Structures are given as C-alpha cells and as structure tokens.
Amino acid sequence: MTERGVPKHIRSDNGPEFVAKELRPWLAHVGSETLYIEPGSPWENGYCESFNGKLRDECLSGEIFYSLREAQIVIENWRTDCNTIRPHSALGYRPPAPLAIRSPENSTLDGANAI
Secondary structure (H helix, E strand, O other), X not given: OOOOOOOOEEEEOOOOOOOHHHHHHHHHHXXXXXXXXXXXOXXXXXXXXXXXXXXXHHOHHHOOOOOHHHHHHHHHHHHHXXXXXXXXXXXXXXXXXXXXXXXXXXXXXXXXXXX
C-alpha cells in the first residue's frame, strides 16, 4: 500500500484463515473496504482457495505443532518444496523457482532461515 496506494477493496473469503474482526477496522481506517466472495463460490478467488486447500491438506492437517517455531520451520519447508521442487501443471509440470536458479543464501530447505 505504501508503494501503490490504498486499494478500493480487498477480496477475501469468510473462512477461518481470515481475521475479519481485526482487519475490517484497520481497512476502514486506511480508506479501503472488504469485498467478500460468495460463500460456496471458491471460483471467485481460485488462486487463494487452491493455495489454502493445498496448505491445509498437504501440510497443516498432518501436523501437531508444539511451538510457533516448529510451525514456522515445517511450513517454510513445505513452502520451499512447493516452490522449488514440486511440479505445477500450470507451468508445464515445472516448479515455479527451481533450486538450480536459486542463490545458496536464499535456500531454506533445512528451515534454518525460516521466519
């Protein structure tokens, strides 16, 4: 928002990932508003719905996190695998950012650089 300005609205679903109670007042304060997709209409926000479903099904549902740090490492490892190793059909079954073109200082496969 600091580089491109405040958007007229931010599109979101009404799911558990969305923290509407905290975000709505902040958006109003900065001059934006929320624009919700219709319940049961994931095609209105397909990229986010697809990502949220994959993250939940492939990573979160199979884990029990005992600390925030453990969750950060596991999720970062999943994200790195998804972006550097796993083939994506929309990209001709290639990963978005293969390891061969990533610099060594950006590699986080061991979770050492995870947030």
